[in-house]
Amino acid sequence: MNVTVPGPTLGVVGGGQLGRMLAEAAAPLGVEVIVLDPTPDCPAAPVAREQIVGDFDDPEAFRELASRVDALTFEIELADAALLDRVADEFDLSVHPAPETLETIEDKLVQKRALDDAGVPVPPFRQVDDAADLRAALDEFGAVMLKARTGGYDGRGNVPVTDPDDAEEAMDAVGGPAMAETFVDFARELSVIAVQGADDVRTFPAGENIHEEEILRETILPARTTDAVIERAEAVARNVLDTLSGRGVFGIELFETETGEILVNEIAPRPHNSGHWTIEGARTSQFEQHVRAVLGWPLGSTRLRCPTVMANVLGTVEESQPARLGNVEAVLGDADASLHWYGKEEVRPLRKMGHITLTGRGELDAAAGSDPDELLAHARDVRDALTFE
């Protein structure tokens, strides 16, 4: 094997914050990035070599992208998998992860079935096409999380249901084919960022995630659980990767039950919000790993450098307005904090506008370093000092 630089130009479908951070990570490697996104001057545009403005199902835009790059990937599940496959074929390009993996993951029912069939532990679930199916699910499972099969993210398309009388309303809320999953009374939410490379799979240490209103607020490393649970989480993540094809980074969201069991919640076939801590906290970031993996290059070390907390900067506004983040000296003036601003022109309620990373001390033995509770409190103080003005 002989990797050469300058590397290939990478075409990325999607130019949001994930595309932006991919481009940031590609630059030191000598890899250029061209993104495809429908929003002119999308977040990735100023950092990437160029943006092609086009919809995620626009064949001409895909062809223009394909004609100018050496390899294709995507940073959103909304990418049209069949179109990606066709255009990649036409231009004799590789796409990673594989479009069929994207297709499997796009449909939450198909995703869960594939995992279940492979023996990966998942919460009990069933297909729900109508209110009668939903009532049957409630009868079987008690409380359920009703999930739209496609198109949901950050909690959109997810409705908790306990009362059979709410079945019709809940079906209307998800607005289409759905699945119902046992409502897991978890002890903790974890996630593992896993990378499928050309030769091997690597996992970052499991992080602990805190959600509110089903939107990720913070990720804490190391997770505040036992070593045995962390090992189990990483083993399950490896099992998940066995069911998928193509190279790249996958974000694998997990539940830790009260008894320390691990269940797979959801998979993202791309770098994941709960892996943003890796930029400062791991030896190689999830974004650099994705670039390396997609190009078939050797993967980097996933070692945790030090205790780390990532806190999302969400739109704390009542109504949409031009995005200006104030009191930023709260982050910039903190010796342990880093700012990541995504460059979105408009702030909307709970929109992901950026994130901050707090690193603790103690590289040799992360567990012996800063206390994760203190680091989390510190991260929240810094994040909550930020204002939209």
Next chain:
Amino acid sequence: MNVTVPGPTLGVVGGGQLGRMLAEAAAPLGVEVIVLDPTPDCPAAPVAREQIVGDFDDPEAFRELASRVDALTFEIELADAALLDRVADEFDLSVHPAPETLETIEDKLVQKRALDDAGVPVPPFRQVDDAADLRAALDEFGAVMLKARTGGYDGRGNVPVTDPDDAEEAMDAVGGPAMAETFVDFARELSVIAVQGADDVRTFPAGENIHEEEILRETILPARTTDAVIERAEAVARNVLDTLSGRGVFGIELFETETGEILVNEIAPRPHNSGHWTIEGARTSQFEQHVRAVLGWPLGSTRLRCPTVMANVLGTVEESQPARLGNVEAVLGDADASLHWYGKEEVRPLRKMGHITLTGRGELDAAAGSDPDELLAHARDVRDALTFE
């Protein structure tokens, strides 16, 4: 004080590797970068928002840059200080560091005089306008380093002279007004990357530099000297900053004499090759510090995260050729190594094409972590495995 993001757009005169790494560091902060460089598709171009193609003394190009940015800085000493000053005035923009500082530093004799006048320790030196002056210098100092007053870098324009009979030839070699400096028989070369912010000065820990043929090969952190010498180096760096005006990062090259004395060799009014280790090795990189400083934002922590070695990837070729770096898996496959490729299209003998960074373990107490000698040997092994093909 209330810093807001998105930040200003920063105009950078010069688009080489320093401009590229500045743009990489600006992106997470929400700061966009436009560079001015005469070489179309310069190293910074793919990462920056845009490149304006123009010479470093082209008033129209400077005006175009100024018309599109909110603040100005530069990454090369070749920038025309008077022109920068005039254009900044015309567009009511700040330039940092101050053009008069650039002017002082551009002329090595003026630089040394300013330092000497301020009581900063420098090797004895004198003005050399012709061969007679040079012979007088040799008479006074013994061996000298003859330096062109302007335009020299990476050893170009520097000629060691010991024999008065070589005076004419040496003057021809530097080709213009010069200065002669005592040839310092140093124990070690060190450098301190120092940052002048709006409110305070910060210094990164002193690094140890290894030069060959006057070109930097490696920088080692922590420097393999005594704590007392490191403290003295940082104190001298602070004294140097007192003599300069304007905000920004300065690279201050130092000699440690056999008796542990510190003498200032040269100053660069910009991020410096010997500060590249800060990207992985310090809590905030020199490039992020420069962006923060130029914008008047609070400075970040200069804390050393772990023992770190930076090794330059120089053009190991006999003749210029298209730049393709082979066997890159030597870097990518190493758990402690990072690659930085500058995207230069042509490799030339000893041209700076990229660098690699090796990080050791031991964040809590860097000195107790990996052994710097071993880390240096490791870095050299990795770097020397790279080939141009």
